[in-house]
Amino acid sequence: IRKDCINAIHMMVSDSLEVTVNMTSNVSSSRDAGPVLPGVRNIIAVASGKGGVGKSTIAVNLAVSLAQTGARVGLIDADIYGPSIPLMFGIKGERPGVVERDGKHYIQPLEKHGVKLLSIGFLVNDDQAVVWRGPMVSSALKQFVTECDWGDLDYMIFDLPPGTGDVHLSLMQTVPVTASLIVTTPQELSILDVKKAIGMFRLPQINVPILGVVENMAWFTPAELPENKYYLFGEKGGEKLAKELDMPLLGQIPIVAKVGEHADQGSPVALSENELAGQHFRDLAHMVARYVAIRNAEQEKTSTIEMNA
């Protein structure tokens, strides 16, 4: 993190100051020129048009489901407007450590449910996060990527902020994003905004492949009427979007109270073998693994973008 950013963080992040300063003051800049995330095979950016559509819920349950298949998985929570991963993994209040190797210092991600984790939420209090400016978030994100001991991973998942902005651009400048995954609800309001996010990934100078669409909150089925589906946010909006923009529909996740309850308890629902909602996420993970393999077989490696953002 640049000196000016450290100073800014200094002023705003009082209680996590120690960790932040440790992490920033000990890192050597000589690694800056090296390849980023050399041990990571696939980088997946989870994006949405709007907030509140379940993007973090999808990112978290996808990460643990992939880990359950035996894959090595990392998850970076870059959603500055609501860094919810510490809560969803039950590690709120914990802080990442620092490890020394060959005289160099690296941030050590936390590990829970088989997933290596870092979150902007580890650096700030709930009420402080939103006052961070774009460049500060981007710098912290870069440090999470370049100064961190991630080791070898099959999937690195980024939970991006909603919409399009500084964080998206700086991620794509820093790492070659293998593919993005788009989360939407079926509602027209969400679909409209998600089209803008898709437009960003498809810009010629960005050109990040889109793996497909996940339709969250697709319907609601009351326990006493298990055959019924109620389309509270409209019917098949995600499915129609996928067709219209010629991309796969990777999954449809219904509204299930257990999804939220498990998130609040720090134990993602995908970990529960006997929850039907968990099965939706495990199915999604299989689709993601399959489409990542297809993407890698059919398309060139992504390059990092070059632009002044």
Ligand code: ADP
């Ligand atoms: P985002 O990351 O898009 O802002 P979140 O993942 O934080 O959205 O989800 C917003 C809220 O909706 C949370 O309270 C979450 O528990 C809840 N939620 C998300 N998906 C579902 C679902 N399929 N069923 C029930 N609740 C859900």
